[in-house]
Amino acid sequence: MLGLNKKDFSLLLFVAFLAIAAPFLLNPFPASSSLSFLNAGYPALMQLFAIFAIVLIGFNILFGLTGYLSFGHAAFIGIGSYTAMWMYKLLNFNVIIAIPMAMLVTGIFALLIGWISLRRTGIYFSILTLAFAEMAYRLSYSVLTPITGGETNLSPDPVNDPMVLKSEGGLTVPHLFGFDLNAKTTWEVGSWSFTFEAGYYLCALILIISFYIAIRIFRSPFGMMLRAIKSNNQRMSYTGLNTKPYMLAAFVISGVYAGLAGGLLVAMDAQAGAERMFWTESGTIVIMAILGGVGTLLGPILGAGAIKYMEKILSSISESQLHTWLGILPDWLEDAMVYILANFFVGHAWHLTLGLVFMLVVIFVPGGLVELGQRIGNRFRRKKPDTAPSGETTPAE
């Protein structure tokens, strides 16, 4: 169906189900229960899940298929955000213009950066992309302030901006043909409350489409070619094939995905800042990719979700909560544990936990969550490890 084989189609359906039912799936606990802090079904958070899943799907096309590790991907998110924001400022708040323009401009930048960076491979490629991203970050913080707003972030100004396409009294928040993306409906069922937001569903729809395109790329001859380049670039050259256009295409595609995500970020919350481009942000993208599972279809979505969820939960745990949980321990032990946890692992120190989890994943499960799932699945099913089906990408040759 849709040009996919049965397995891929069911994977697509699975992702579509996850995306559409997320407000339910991520809100398993009633709002009043003590476990409600584990809920993540808030529109703002679910948007981040979907948007970063899109970034990661794109990043995976580059890193997963070709093995080229870009350390500057956050720059494309930033470029996408700035472009979308300028579309708001110059034309109007309709995201149907802003998002495609964000993709287009990011694509041009990706073409330029990729054309230069791809002349080198391996660690040199990583450092070149890192250097470009650092340049983008530093410039937008300092001298490009007229374009980027510098430290004060860029946000639309309905009074002074031209906004030539905005009709009299038109919406001054991001909208889709006049349909406000912040429109919410809340649904109360017993003590549960589910919030549905138009903006989230736009993200979810785009996520599903992005995922579908990614599957098509993975299964296409083009995807095969990228994998061949990963496994032996030299041999590909010896067979008389110029690998550069393929690599460049993969780089631009993944850049466009990041630009799309940047545009969506601005569609959800109309401001754009340079801190989105800092190189540790690019590092976080790499961490998400590794955690989910590089080169797999489902991995990027799992990785993005897992990190963003971890960030939300860990940073929201407070000291008093820890005291209630550890209440059964003797007092001195409780205080010591709370001190250590609160200062080193949760709250504002959640990055440390993230780093530790990431290191453990790289050391023990290089295949990420997807590989972990397969291993657990195999243990239960007592099958040979090679025949695991879940989300795996062995192409049908």
Added chain:
Amino acid sequence: MEEILQQVINGLDRGSAYALIALGLTLIFGTLGVVNFAHGALFMIGAFVAVLVSDLLGDIRELGSADDFFKLVQVVEDPTQTDFLGRPLSVETSYWVVWFGENFGNWLSDWSVPIAVLISIPIMIFIGWAMERGLIRHFYHRPHADQILVTFGLAIVLGDLIRAMYGANPIQTAMPESLSGPVDLGVFLGYDVGTITYSSWRIVYFFFSMTIIAGVFAFLQFTTFGMVVRAGMADRETVGLLGININKYFTLMFGLAAAVAGVAGVMFAPIQAPSYNLGMEYLVPCFVVVVVGGMGSLPGAVLAGFLLGIVQSFASLPTWKTSLVERLGLDDGNLIANLIIGVDQIAIYLIAIIILLTRPRGLLGRKGVMED
């Protein structure tokens, strides 16, 4: 001419830090073949050793944040003095002053940073040794991408450990008082008084780093240990066949590289107040330095370190930029004019891109190292 000389000298301290970090990075890369993203974190830890030691030696700061954690100060309430609310004022005295008398105690806290250098060497060697034994040795046979990732994770962990202990704000550390003033360098070169002045601590930093660099090169050149290491860098397998356990040597080299980064950080603490992300801040430029110098080339790393430090200082010199903008006839708000003014932000990245594209092996890179 004076201005140019002044900028060259201004670039030296940053260049020294770049050179020392890049030297360690290259040592690790040349011996173990590992790209260490946690090397900036080692520099940062060195800077915090300086903070720790100066706390222990009774440097009484006014900042009073999370960093009084390890302070060795006696707090006595002095009834003869009162604060503005009329309560008795509590006077902090370092225990060193209490135990060893005013003179020695104050001398200790004044010279805490140089003392920290000595203390940091065993600490950093131990940290480096533990890193290599505990983590990095398991990654020799994994792809470079995995090494980058695991050391990147380690850098995050180390940075956040320091943040958990010392908070997110930069912590000032004092340099010895006798070295804190400026020196009039111009007088030595025959210029008028006051043309070229420079902070004396930065001069100390420059000579200190030159000593360390010379020491590392001498160690590699003139000792048997260094000979084995150099042989191992050239051909690991053959050295192994000669019955030498090269891994032991390389582990120690990792410790040495960590110590070089550490002492660089200790001495840098008075120049730039360290915060937990100091490592991340210096890591990226230092990778650029290593790549410009040529992967695996020790002299290249040192040369490129100083070169880029000086380039950066030149790029921040406003006179030539404004005159260039005027010569081109650009007005103030112009984008290109802005770019020229802000070139100091991106100068070293521009150079890295140019070097990587025109001379992929770097300035002094050897053939066959990390080429594909």
